[in-house]
């Protein structure tokens with residue numbers, strides 16, 4: 001059975017590119033989002049998020065009549081769920097968006113449909129989703145009861161695209177397909193093969209769920225190693241970037257880079273899903289999270305020390321000092337300030353600083369209101385000329401290009417090793 005209509009539920013950083021990828025292969029796609037502004041924007045052929053090349057693909061998909069957005073699901077042959085899965089309370093996965101999405105599509109499910117969960121989820125989430133669907137639609141059979149013979153096929157297929165390279169990685173990356181039965185996996189592979197150039201690698205749903213969490217935990221643990229080294233090296237008077245470059249000359253050593261902490265919507269969140277389910281066993285994964293989350297506070301301590309040194313060598317009072325934070329985004333060369341360790345450092349500095357706190361972020365025109373109440377967005381040139389203390393937080397290309405001769409201040413905290 002072919003897929004005549006594909007429905008993507010949740011039109012954010014993952015759902016919208018996925019919907020656009022199917023639509024650009026002349027598949028009729030209905031994108032569903034509870035956010036009226038997102039729906040209206042997409043239906044105008046525009047986008048509400050920043051991702052290279054996505055605007056062009058969405059525009060042509062909407063103009064060609066292949067993609068349209070709506071607030072509520074209607075009948076389709078395949079449903080992909082890409083809604084948020086944040087944590088709540090003490091780092092417990094919050095599945096309320098997935099549940100709401102599943103219940104909304106349950107109303108329009110029909111025999112032969114395929115339901116795919118793409119949202120990053122704890123182990124067992126797909127089985128749970130299948131239960132919610134079965135309870136909502138007792139007239140249909142599901143894989144947990146009917147196996148290969150089920151009316152509805154269900155799979156967990158995680159997304160692993162890198163923000164900033166989504167339109168390339170969506171198509172080129174291999175995709176893990178975790179069907180609740182072999183038939184479910186076969187149907188899911190058939191669906192992704194509409195646009196996928198990478199390989200569909202088949203497993204079961206629980207392994208696929210764990211695979212996504214494992215990938216991001218692996219990166220978090222490795223960044224934590226680099227961040228821990230940076231603390232040790234500061235204490236020992238060793239340049240951590242030189243050290244890592246030297247160690248990486250070993251043929252089997254490949255250490256990542258330290259920084260002000262780990263941000264984004266994935267790496268700082270997903271490892272907690274493993275910790276929440278296996279708190280006793282997941283000791284390394286939990287510690288990595290704690291090391292990375294602790295880094296902004298360590299950076300503040302470095303700023304305090306540097307400001308004290310600066311004051312000791314100048315006739316200015318603390319209230320007259322200007323501290324400039326370079327970079328607010330959660331990683332280089334993007335404008336995304338959400339879940340950013342650089343933002344955390346800027347807030348910590350501004351809350352503590354008796355003088356003025358300046359922030360430099362060449363990728364945005366304004367800063368969030370809360371930060372604007374305590375810090376001022378200034379140009380790179382102003383900060384370089386007039387700030388007393390410089391705090392390097394994000395290695396944006398503009399900052400890396402600064403000529404050392406332009407930097408007159410000796411009072412620098414460099415969390416990225418850019419101005420070493």
Ligand SMILES: NC(=O)c1ccc[n+]([C@@H]2O[C@H](COP(=O)([O-])OP(=O)(O)OC[C@H]3O[C@@H](n4cnc5c(N)ncnc54)[C@H](O)[C@@H]3O)[C@@H](O)[C@H]2O)c1
Pocket residue numbers: 009010011012013014015032033034035038082083084085097100101104118119120121159160161162163265266
């Ligand atoms: N952004 C990434 O880089 C990335 C990469 C891999 C996996 N993921 C995972 O993919 C999932 C989605 O992430 P995202 O970054 O696209 O999130 P996002 O916040 O950008 O988009 C989610 C969208 O879902 C909508 N939504 C919420 N509840 C809904 C409902 N009941 N029905 C319809 N729409 C609903 C929201 O309005 C929003 O537009 C998460 O589980 C995330 O962990 C994200």
Ligand SMILES: CC(=O)N[C@@H]1[C@@H](OP(=O)(O)OP(=O)(O)OC[C@H]2O[C@@H](n3ccc(=O)[nH]c3=O)[C@H](O)[C@@H]2O)O[C@H](CO)[C@@H](O)[C@@H]1O
Pocket residue numbers: 120159160161162163215216219223256257258259260261262263264265266267330331332341
């Ligand atoms: C396993 C993996 O690669 N997963 C990727 C990741 O995407 P991301 O954009 O969140 O990932 P990063 O680029 O690693 O950035 C995260 C934070 O770590 C900081 N960092 C990074 C490298 C380093 O050496 N030192 C650092 O300090 C950086 O500044 C930033 O704050 O999750 C997505 C969603 O699940 C995946 O889809 C995507 O494949």
